Amino acid sequence: MSAIDELITELSRLPTIGRKSAMRLTYHLLRQPAAQSRKLAEALVALVERVRPCDTCFNLTEAAQCAICVDARRDRQVICVVEEASDIASIERTGEYRGVYHVLGGRLAPLDGIGPSHLTIVPLVSRVMQAGAREVIVATNPTLEGDATALYLSEQLRASGATVSRLARGLPMGGDLEYADGGTIVQALAARRAI
Amino acid sequence: MIRTDAIVLHAFDYRETSRIVRLATREAGVVSVIARGAKRTGGKFGQGMDLFTSGAAQIVLHPTRDLHTLGSFDATRARPGLAASLARFGAAAALSELGMRCAPEDGGGAIHDVLVAGFDAVSVAEAHEVIPRTVTAAWHLAEALGFAPTLEHCAACHEALDTEESVRFAPRAGGALCARCAALAPGARALPADARAMLLAWAAGEEGIPADAKVARAHQRLVREFLEEHLADGKPLRAWRDWEMNGGHAESR
Ligand SMILES: [Zn+2]
Ligand SMILES: [Zn+2]
Numbered sequence: 001m002s003a004i005d006e007l008i009t010e011l012s013r014l015p016t017i018g019r020k021s022a023m024r025l026t027y028h029l030l031r032q033p034a035a036q037s038r039k040l041a042e043a044l045v046a047l048v049e050r051v052r053p054c055d056t057c058f059n060l061t062e063a064a065q066c067a068i069c070v071d072a073r074r075d076r077q078v079i080c081v082v083e084e085a086s087d088i089a090s091i092e093r094t095g096e097y098r099g100v101y102h103v104l105g106g107r108l109a110p111l112d113g114i115g116p117s118h119l120t121i122v123p124l125v126s127r128v129m130q131a132g133a134r135e136v137i138v139a140t141n142p143t144l145e146g147d148a149t150a151l152y153l154s155e156q157l158r159a160s161g162a163t164v165s166r167l168a169r170g171l172p173m174g175g176d177l178e179y180a181d182g183g184t185i186v187q188a189l190a191a192r193r194a195i
Numbered sequence: 196m197i198r199t200d201a202i203v204l205h206a207f208d209y210r211e212t213s214r215i216v217r218l219a220t221r222e223a224g225v226v227s228v229i230a231r232g233a234k235r236t237g238g239k240f241g242q243g244m245d246l247f248t249s250g251a252a253q254i255v256l257h258p259t260r261d262l263h264t265l266g267s268f269d270a271t272r273a274r275p276g277l278a279a280s281l282a283r284f285g286a287a288a289a290l291s292e293l294g295m296r297c298a299p300e301d302g303g304g305a306i307h308d309v310l311v312a313g314f315d316a317v318s319v320a321e322a323h324e325v326i327p328r329t330v331t332a333a334w335h336l337a338e339a340l341g342f343a344p345t346l347e348h349c350a351a352c353h354e355a356l357d358t359e360e361s362v363r364f365a366p367r368a369g370g371a372l373c374a375r376c377a378a379l380a381p382g383a384r385a386l387p388a389d390a391r392a393m394l395l396a397w398a399a400g401e402e403g404i405p406a407d408a409k410v411a412r413a414h415q416r417l418v419r420e421f422l423e424e425h426l427a428d429g430k431p432l433r434a435w436r437d438w439e440m441n442g443g444h445a446e447s448r
Contacts, residue, residue, distance in 0.1 A: 015210055015211045016211040110285060110288035110434040110437050110438065111205050111246075111288050111292060111295075112207070113433055113437075143245050143246070144245050144246045144274075144275070144278045144284070144287075145246065145278075147275065147278035148278040148284040151278065152281060155281075181240075181270075182250070182271070183240070183244070183245070183248070183250075183270040183273070184243075186243065186271065186272060186273045
């Protein structure tokens with residue numbers, strides 16, 4: 001396979017990039033100064049060689065521990081469990097959360113062959129035990145699989161003595177029933193609580 | 196464009212914003228659709244495309260392709276009860292897997308109806324009811340697909356079987372066998388008279404609860420072996436086997 005074809009093939013594997021876009025990008029890279037394209041290649045190599053999972057929480061980092069885990073101001077007694085490292089950014093953006101994280105690496109998905117052993121559940125349980133954490137907030141996605149994963153975690157963590165909580169869900173605050181989609185209303189109805 | 200009742204069996208992300216969803220529908224059987232923009236929260240599909248959710252779907256059917264286009268999906272019923280216990284969750288995945296193995300032309304709307312009834316029954320099942328209700332739905336699915344097991348006559352020679360009698364059950368032969376035919380079918384499992392009576396009761400739409408967990412697990416295995424033999428692609432039912440092995444990852448409890 002020629003170098004051009006090879007790059008087109010690799011680029012078209014990326015999300016949102018079809019074969020046409022991959023061709024356009026490839027020819028763009030050929031037209032620009034070689035030094036510029038080499039910079040892109042080096043950035044890719046650096047990404048692959050330097051970024052790794054945090055030893056403690058499995059967040060992405062270039063050191064043994066991620067910036068959140070080494071931050072002395074964070075409360076290590078509260079651990080927020082997320083499916084993917086990219087979920088951390090959404091929670092950090094709010095600026096509301098001062099605890100630490102744990103990245104599961106997915107959720108229980110029997111239809112995709114993903115069971116507990118495919119996730120970082122064993123390290124989470126020993127971490128909670130060792131740190132004597134007081135609360136574990138399960139922030140898996142608000143889906144059936146996310147709920148089942150949360151339930152599984154709560155059972156695994158029962159012996160630890162930590163309080164296990166789940167992010168609330170339903171109609172967004174300040175929302176209008178008229179504009180909520182059917183799915184959200186159905187979810188909110190199913191998750192209704194006595195008042 | 197068709198408008199049909201549908202239930203979400205499986206979904207996975209496709210490209211940046213879309214999802215590919217396997218739906219059991221009443222009008223078009225079990226189909227795969229692409230839901231463009233479904234990953235965006237607040238998009239036209241919202242949270243409604245979660246697993247095992249029922250809704251009214253608008254689908255643009257492409258006659259020459261296997262992937263159709265989902266125009267809209269208005270959720271009418273979510274089933275959070277299916278994640279309220281790991282046993283229910285494992286059972287729902289096992290049922291969904293059966294539906295996913297069906298082709299558009301299989302069973303017509305009956306597959307949709309059987310799955311909806313199964314998910315509804317499991318979503319409120321007590322612990323000891325999860326297996327029998329799921330197994331019942333699986334047998335009803337076999338019936339909808341046109342290969343319900345023979346239970347009152349020998350599947351090979353059609354001789355009537357005494358209801359008091361323990362018989363052999365051979366998935367490949369299509370059901371229960373008389374003693375003579377069973378001798379020629381090595382590997383057929385023993386099917387005690389009360390287990391056969393329970394299969395007949397389930398087929399008739401009655402709710403039967405096996406005497407104990409061991410009997411329930413035997414039924415769970417029996418229907419799985421039968422379906423693995425008869426579903427078109429002959430591949431192992433992975434999610435069902437997972438559920439059978441550890442009750443929806445409940446082994447650690
Ligand atoms: Zn970390
Ligand atoms: Zn016979």
